[in-house]
Amino acid sequence: xxxxxxxxxxxxxxxxxxxxxxxxxxxxxxxxxxxxxxxxxxxxxxxxxxxxxxxxxxxxxxxxxxxxxxxxxxxxxxxxxxxxxxxxxxxxxxxxxxxxxxxxxxxxxxxxxxxxxxxxxxxxxxxxxxxxxxxxxxxxxxxxxxxxxxxxxxxxxxxxxxxxxxxxxxxxxxxxxxxxxxxx
Numbered sequence: 380x381x382x383x384x385x386x387x388x389x390x391x392x393x394x395x396x397x398x399x400x401x402x403x404x405x406x407x408x409x410x411x412x413x414x415x416x417x418x419x420x421x422x423x424x425x426x427x428x429x430x431x432x433x434x435x436x437x438x439x440x441x442x443x444x445x446x447x448x449x450x451x452x453x454x455x456x457x458x459x460x461x462x463x464x465x466x467x468x469x470x471x472x473x474x475x476x477x478x479x480x481x482x483x484x485x486x487x488x489x490x491x492x493x494x495x496x497x498x499x500x501x502x503x504x505x506x507x508x509x510x511x512x513x514x515x516x517x518x519x520x521x522x523x524x525x526x527x528x529x530x531x532x533x534x535x536x537x538x539x540x541x542x543x544x545x546x547x548x549x550x551x552x553x554x555x556x557x558x559x560x561x562x563x
Contacts, residue, residue: 383484388455392446395436401451405483407434424448430480449473449483456485472496478503517545523553523562530554 387400387408399422401407409420424432432448453473471490475482478500491499500506511519518526526539536554540547552558 386456390436390451391454392436392444392451394438394441395444398438399436401448401455403452403456403485405432405448405452407436407448407451426481432481432483449475449480449488452483452485453488453490457488457490474499478505517543518553518559520559520562523559526550526553 383403385406386403388402389396389410390399390401390407392399398410399407400410407422407424409422422434424434427433427445427447433445434448434451435443435445437443450473457473472493472495474489474491474496476487476489479487497506522543526543529539530536530550536550537547540550543550549558
């Protein structure tokens, strides 16, 4: 974690405010004796499918609430996530400045817009989903080369569009290198 002195603050998750606290080291503890839990009990963290630390918060007769540790740290130590924007409210994302999803120290966390979060991920090399790596990709790099080759040899774009099940305008953008620019 970090060598700073450990500071504990109450968590600000509705319904759990006086039961749990979070430290600037990213540890969560139960604050009161209740059932089988002991006062000051440090919760075990797990890693969710997204690669983030999570903890399960519990109350009697209420199902466990799984919550990310970076959210608890940011709410307690970084500030409020709500940005007011004229007629609507925009909830911000939490960015890990160093790109390490498991580094939940307050100095590593910041509130950003969803676009800023994506831009940061691309800038530090965490998100390189372009071309066939993108989850919505309908083509492979080979397909793009084939389409461009066929078009340069006089094949009608509508025939290529029908073959791949896309609109002819998308084929036109591929041929003109407005899409899939990174493929030679």
